[in-house]
Amino acid sequence: MTNYDKKYDSDDKYSLRGRVFQKLREDILSGKYKEHEELKEVAIGEELGVSRTPVREAFRQLELEGLIKIVPNKGAYVTGITAKDVKDIYMIRSLLEGLCARLATEKITKEQMEEMEENIYLADFHEEKGHLDQIAELDNKFHDILYEACDSKLLEHTLRDFHRYVLRVRQKTLATNTRGRASNEEHRQIMEAIKAGDASLAEKLANQHMINAYDNMVKNGLKEIYGENMTDGKN
Amino acid sequence: MTNYDKKYDSDDKYSLRGRVFQKLREDILSGKYKEHEELKEVAIGEELGVSRTPVREAFRQLELEGLIKIVPNKGAYVTGITAKDVKDIYMIRSLLEGLCARLATEKITKEQMEEMEENIYLADFHEEKGHLDQIAELDNKFHDILYEACDSKLLEHTLRDFHRYVLRVRQKTLATNTRGRASNEEHRQIMEAIKAGDASLAEKLANQHMINAYDNMVKNGLKEIYGENMTDGKN
DNA sequence: ACGAGTATAATTGTATACAATATACGCGAT
DNA sequence: ATCGCGTATATTGTATACAATTATACTCGT
Numbered sequence A, B: 001m002t003n004y005d006k007k008y009d010s011d012d013k014y015s016l017r018g019r020v021f022q023k024l025r026e027d028i029l030s031g032k033y034k035e036h037e038e039l040k041e042v043a044i045g046e047e048l049g050v051s052r053t054p055v056r057e058a059f060r061q062l063e064l065e066g067l068i069k070i071v072p073n074k075g076a077y078v079t080g081i082t083a084k085d086v087k088d089i090y091m092i093r094s095l096l097e098g099l100c101a102r103l104a105t106e107k108i109t110k111e112q113m114e115e116m117e118e119n120i121y122l123a124d125f126h127e128e129k130g131h132l133d134q135i136a137e138l139d140n141k142f143h144d145i146l147y148e149a150c151d152s153k154l155l156e157h158t159l160r161d162f163h164r165y166v167l168r169v170r171q172k173t174l175a176t177n178t179r180g181r182a183s184n185e186e187h188r189q190i191m192e193a194i195k196a197g198d199a200s201l202a203e204k205l206a207n208q209h210m211i212n213a214y215d216n217m218v219k220n221g222l223k224e225i226y227g228e229n230m231t232d233g234k235n
Numbered sequence C: 001a002c003g004a005g006t007a008t009a010a011t012t013g014t015a016t017a018c019a020a021t022a023t024a025c026g027c028g029a030t
Numbered sequence D: 001a002t003c004g005c006g007t008a009t010a011t012t013g014t015a016t017a018c019a020a021t022t023a024t025a026c027t028c029g030t
Helices: A016-030 A041-048 A052-064 A083-107 A110-129 A132-149 A153-165 A167-174 A179-195 A199-219 B016-030 B041-048 B052-064 B083-107 B110-129 B132-149 B153-165 B167-174 B179-195 B199-219
Strands: A068-071 A075-078 B068-071 B075-078
Touching (some): A016 A041, A016 A052, A052 B052, A083 A132, A083 A153, A083 A179, A083 A199, A083 B083, A083 B153, A110 A132, A110 A179, A132 A179, A153 B083, B016 B052, B052 B068, B083 B179, B083 B199, B110 B132, B110 B179, B132 B153, B179 B199
Antiparallel strands (some): B068 B075
16 A cells, blocks of 8 residues: 555655755745746756756746746746735635634644644734744744644645735735734634634634735735736726 | 736647646546556656656646645655545635625626526526536536636636536536536526626525535535545544 | 565656757848 | 848757666575
């Protein structure tokens, strides 16, 4: 019997392809490669000291993650996120994070619950100290815990994708204002609803948490960041 | 200025990689390659008359579509769908198809509306005649139209992914009983809600449409098909 | 007969060579 | 000057060669 169902990271750190994939994803999300920039196989291969083969395979993965777009016989381009895309993602996430919280209410383990409480405690601490990087990291972590707790591989995977997709935008806004405190307070309420076993409440709070996050983004600078595309998202 | 944002199929039909990708996807969904079966690069390359290179790249894409799982240095295996996966997908789809219908209510074009009405009309016809294949195809088509009509690339893409993912299961059950008629009737109600501009009703109906589809699957044979994994999905 | 260890084969991972395609440039005609 | 066209160049697509890893089979000792 083979062990096909063992848990392997699809982006393994040990193959060249995996390393290239991770590096490029990091560089795109961090903004090293800007929107619509063309990624050339040889250039990236030389920069990382590998041949085109693993680079090309990494490209295929990046494309399906939505980070680049490959045009046959032409090239690979970093995908742009329009303001409308961001709005759509938050609408979708609002529903799915709600579902996730609802499911987590019944499925969460004691360890995960503790991790969640610790996360909120730590976030409070760093909020007081004004450690913006840690706050952003803990915010991501909270959602990761929630995704894991819902006990649905598919939902977890889907939410992670969307979450990652908006990281570029989210980090900038979370670090520039007082949303951190409010966000953590909402995390606390979600956590307490889950702890109390109130699935409906947890769902509703998670729904609203996303709506608030989005509203905040719109208020604080989404327009500047993606100004030229804002017309699309006017709706 | 480059035309990076033009619409190209990510699975282009003209490159070898694209053709391999489509062929393998088709073969997996149709059941030619069974669950947990190992796909070997050389074997598939020879069968299709191509080298390993395009096959390997197609594999990367298939993995991110969730159809196969690549274990580093070992091989590529067709992923199994557990009963729990199916349940999760329908939960997710219930929410997202609802969102899709809601958005479509405001965004649908006259052409799409007509296409939808025609779809339902045709489905009625084939239902009378008992043309099971056409019924299944029209069912898929209805959802495709709806996805397009919501005017959200991301939501459309997400829903298409899930839809495709359960095709293996869905076809079997839709073709074996009287769900076809009920399904088309629900399509009609959704369509009329959209036509009447009642977004909330359209959303609610689409939600329920998915729940009904799932319930029907459970009643009619999901257990047989994925019997050995049903315990996971007990919930 | 059984298991450890090792050689052998099969398979994937990576690099390179070659082919096809798209882009850029230059040259000439108008 | 501008447009058309052909050649040169760059870039991606594919095939093949080689390296590394994993699976298999066999030998040998007990």
